[in-house]
Amino acid sequence: MNKTNLAVLAAVVLLPFVVRPAIASEIWIFAIFGLGLNLLMGYTGLLSFGQSTFFGSAAYVAGWLLKHYGINVFVALGVGVGVGAVSAALVGYLCVQRSGIYFIMLTFALNQLFYFIAYQWTSVTGGEDGMPGITRPEFLGIDFKDPLAYYLFVSALFLFSLWIMKRIVESPLGKILQAIRENEVRAEAVGYNAPRFKLLAFVIGGAFSGLAGVLYAMLFGIVPLEAIGFVTSGNVVFATLIGGSGSLYGPIIGSFVFIWLSESVSTLWARWPLLLGLAFVIVVMFLRGGVVEAWTRFWLWQSSRQKI
Amino acid sequence: MAILETENLTKAFGALTAVNGITLKIEAGSLHSIIGPNGAGKTTLFNLLTGQFPPSSGRIVFDGKDITGTPAHRIAHLGLARSFQRTNVFPAFSLLDNVWVAAFACNASWKGFLWSKTDYYPEVAERARQALADVGLSNQADQLAREISHGEQRQLELAIALAAAPRVLLLDEPAAGLSPEETRKMVALVRGLKGRYTIVLIEHKIDIIMSVSDRISVMHFGNLIAEGTPEEIQRNPDVRRAYLGGVAEAA
DSSP states (O other), rough: OOHHHHHHHHHHHHHHHSSHHHHHHHHHHHHHHHHHIIIIISOOOOOSSSTHHHHHHHHHHHHHHHHHHHHHHHHHHHHHHHHHHHHHHHHHHHHTEEEEEEEHHHHHHHHHHHHHHHHHHHHHHHGHHHHHHHOOOBBTTTTSSHOOOOOOOHHHHHHHHHHHHHHTTTTTHHHHHHHHHHHHHHHHHHHHHHHHHHHHHHHHHHHHHHHHHHHHHHHHHHEOOGGGHHHHHHHHHHHHHHTTTTTTTTHHHHHHHHHHHHIIOOOOOOOTHHHHHHHHHHHHHHOHHHHHHHHHHHHHHHHHHHHH | OOOEEEEEEEEEETEEEEEEEEEEEEEOOOOOEEEEEESSSSHHHHHHTTTTTOSEEEEEEETTOOOOOOOOOHHHHEEEEEEEEEEETTTTBBHHHHHHHHHHTTTOOOOTTTOOGGGGGGHHHHHHOOOOOOOOOGGGTTTTTTGSHHHHHHHHHHHHHHHHHOSEEEETTTTTOHHHHHHHHHHHHHHHHTTTEEEEEEOHHHHHHHOOSSSEEEEETTEEEEEEEEHHHHHHHHHIIIHHHHHHHOO
């Protein structure tokens, strides 16, 4: 086991002692969401500005089933992953036909389409009031209503997701997606059907978003309309960029920074998004690799200083 | 036997006919060069052969099969690989990863590509290393493609095409922008590949063409104006007028 894995594990263990378990859970949920986006944004070079489509759809569908039928918690997760993947396949199929700014606008426009469906369909989604009353059914006698038990559940799923994503980015698929990001024309010329692979990245990213969506719905017991709105899509992009896109662990750090700022600083200072904006500007101007790059640079600087 | 043939291949971009009714036969195992002044339509011909875009009319036959209109990503799997005139590599990848990706694309099986580690495919790694060795870049396998010299990038460009283990290699000006020293190296490289692959070569430098080619086709304003052995081409009056003429008169 290497140092990074150890650090992640230590963070999982220590986090509930530092912040409330609910916030700790939210951090890992958002990290799962970010892992999915990063496969698209960091590895494939596709800036999807509509990830909340998959997050929100999964939260609504699984939330509705939980609320009305009290389905098994793992069935709910499966439904979330499935809805996330299927909605991503639909959206992705349309989006990968275009590139650049048109691609981004398409992800955004389709996100808006899903948003307005949720907004209008009040009998199911509750519209602006959200969909409340989502339960966390117990499993094998474990009561997930206990915040710490739910935290353990979420963090186990987070570690599992991280492991899966690690396998994916280290597989030939990970290399192919990066090749498409680096040079799509050449990737096609050596024999890869780029749109097909982009769609695959969408579906995988959507599955991760869906998992995050269900966990989110169960965490708060409600699916607010914002869960499928463009602000949520933007937040995950911001968080991933701040943490460092293109690095496997970037979205995790980004999620930590983002959720921690929004939950703790927001109680002290209502204008906390200013800080976020500042962090974003710094990243875009000076640190394209986000916190991960800052960290590596710091250690390089440290080690070079020690040599002198 | 001809491995690659075109019949009346034509590509028009609006009013401009870049490739006009080209009928070409590339013999298996030969080195067939395509020459012509700038804008003669040579690169467009390559783009048609490799499915970058479909022809306006005409047919392309590869190994007895009609491949007209086959998209680029499928062409590579048939055994037709190309290099580009403008260096077209994966800049943030190591040299080994550049060729690895190309080698994997044409691997017999993609089984487990979603899940297995990249080192699960020893035959791909072997082909990738061989491709780097063939162009003399083995020692720099771990360097990033954007950090090597232009000359080395041209070699890498060729290695990516080789990594696909193609039957036909289409080389679009492999010596573009190279110094005389680097050009000599590249010519030696191409000569070394001769016989192992069927090669179609686009080149401007006439001395290279004359020394390595088995056959030469001459294009001028989208048309094929002559074809033959290097000696025949040098004697051909049309070619002298259209292409070599300018050089000969100046000399």
